[in-house]
Amino acid sequence: MSAHVEWSTRSVDETDAFDYWRDMICDAFVQLSARPRSPEPFSGHIAHSDLDTVQLSTVTAGPQQVDRTTSLIARSHEEFVLASIQLDGRGVVQQSGRDAVLDAGSMAFYDSTRPYTLGFDGPFRQLVVQVPKRALTTRLLTDGTAVPLGRDGPARLVSDFFVGLARGAGSGAEMQALAPHAIGLLDFALGIAADGARPNQAAVSRRVRDAVAAAADQPDASVDTVAAACRTSRRTVFRALSEDGTTFTELLRAERVRRAAQLLRTRPDLPVAVVAARSGFAGPAQLHRAFRRELGTTPGEARTITPPGADRHP
Template identity: 35%
Template sequence: MSVAADDALPVRQVEVRSGPGLTEAAAFERWEAHMSETYFPLAVSPVPAGEFHGWISCGRYGDVEVTAVGSTPQQVRRTDRLIADDADEYLLAGIFVAGRGRLQLGGRVTAIGPGEMVLYRSGRRYRWDIEGRWEKTVVQVPISRLTEHSGLLASEIPDVIGLPAHGPAGLVSRFFRDVADLQRRDCADARLLMHPALDLLTAALRLSSGSAPGPSADALARRRILDHMRANCHDPALTVERIAQSCMMSRRTLYRMFEDVDGGPATVLRRMRVELAARLLIDSALPVGRIAKASGFAADRHFYRAFRGEMGTTPTAFRAAVSERSR
């Protein structure tokens, strides 16, 4: 196994191969542990192939993870016990690059081949059957983060959606495949490209040909709140209390709209300000102190703490990495 990481731009590389000194059974046991560490607790079973070889390249970009993964044949299961032991739920986009797989979830069997994409939830019992050597790109994001960004309610995200390799959905899947390939060579450039990741995942959900239900009254209200927050997050005087007043609702109702977000609307507002600061660091030559104020932070120390917490690096290091890659 090898692991490569940069404080600002972490990418985790793993390779497991059976051979002299490592039996196929031991290699697969190690592989199951790496798969569970990369995603969430999983039960992984080998399909006899005479030898085992698997590899993982995983990059994290804020709350979104992109993984290039491949191996010899296997079965991957998410059981009721494993779901009960995991507090978080994720949306995953699985995009096959090579090989084929069948996903059984909720009474449906979704067959996926090269270029095709399937969106599915980790909080549901499922089973992947993958025959032959295979490779796929997997995009993973907490459902709470996706709903916070998109205005969708968790109940509006279907358990499983299969999307074709052609048309608009194909453009989304190719984007993530290219990022997964790029991060193995240049994780800094991959990070720059990942800014629209949540928008693209939202678009993929909306490209599901009407299989997702239409927005509820709560979803529409949440989108209205998010639009107001994005338009005014640069104002340091914008607080949770002012958001509630501007949207003509009680503070209690506002918090109910974001009950799936740890920290509620204050967390959403902080993330919006960090996202605005990241764009300004890329697109302008403003000093970092000016960017802090222009992004709605009342004090530099609050800006530095929030930026590092969300981006995994300091504003200065982030800008330096961007500048270095643009030369």
Template identity: 35%
Template structure:
């Protein structure tokens, strides 16, 4: 059930100070203040999903602030994705404000000041903390996407929020390999949800752009299927093959090229993961829908300028060099 830290056994007069230590050790350096009256109560439950730390927070009303003072000595370079479960949160960063109701999502970046105000008598929150580089690798610059509300009743919200909740529920019983895979899927979904926010002057998405995101989400969730094909994807979305190909053409790519890039990127990530060092290159290719080992090797070299084996060796060498 994950590591649990609670104020329950802490004397009332020491609870806020203890809670401040819990929040700072769990996440990043923050100033924490109680905003309600009475005896303060709080609990966190930590889970690990590959490189993602998922933390459930149940707390009385409070604020948490990341100030410029914290940034002067900060070494963290992470993002925090907040998923509201109960109560209400008002988050501010980069001149924007997001008001979160149950099911809503918002992103915050540790490299700049922000403030979150946890409101409601029964506050419940899920926070996913992960390296900021994980978004950049997926084409997302965090500073453009912070403090924007992703509504639970939006198309993307209905997909992302339940997935993150369920991934956290199974995290403690999942194998390391499954956790790594869940993390990759979660980060892909988060990046897809944030993508429309990264151009602040961009007009609202057209129906075609929204449909393309839904198609790409479906494909990301079915990358392991070697038989994933245009007819199958088109049928799943009740559109014609011509319409499907037009969606990708408008983005300057094709169905096949986009699918190949996604699969190769997953293979690239897995080959660099120490958790999957026991898996053969052929097995990694097969788990992402590329069962033809020679074909994988050729496509991988054409994309990354190295063979899958060289990618794995380079990752091992880098990991060894990082050891104290």
């Protein structure tokens, strides 16, 4: 059965309006925190409809910032994909280091299982579509990044459908029959948005390689270190290296050998143990094994050899 409910700050005193609003948005969506962005009196209204697995909320409100924080995520078990369709005003969705700008007519997807921020500097109106992740076959990017969908072509058809569905959701149970079609259409739109948002693979690979090079002299360098430096996920790092035909271990070892070989040539006075430490190796034994594997020689012999790629990172 479909259900429709409306909340408004008009039902409380002006001094209590924003506190009431915080409760409203938590009832309509996932657990959220919020703060106003204007000293002016706040007002807000939400028309919320529940069509089986599809929840539609038309939000009309004043300037504010809404946050889905790590602590709020930890205290809840909701796993939703949300789509904001901007009807009036302007907003920004921020997730995983990416901003999706929402102008009137545009649409953006984001993931409730990752922290995000919604920002509105002025009055706005938007439709928020909320669907359990399990109901969709298409997934957001592996790092949970907010992805935008434009306002023309297929995007316009998708947004028009959901705006019409929200408008009629409170008028009768027959709208329930459209819920399965809504899921399929949302899957379609999410696929378009995710494909358009995927970064250039060559650029990702370059960033990963640069991050490995920067971290190689640290004994505790790891995939997590590189992922954090690239502001992406572990899976993205693994995928970029796999498509380059290498692994994190292989790339890290090769970079450390390159650094060690450069030190051996330019600083012949340094003991092998010092070279190993400055290059990120745990000790001389690990350094010897890596040289045998990468160069087929010993550190001592390598003092007179210029290895491939020696000038790549001066």
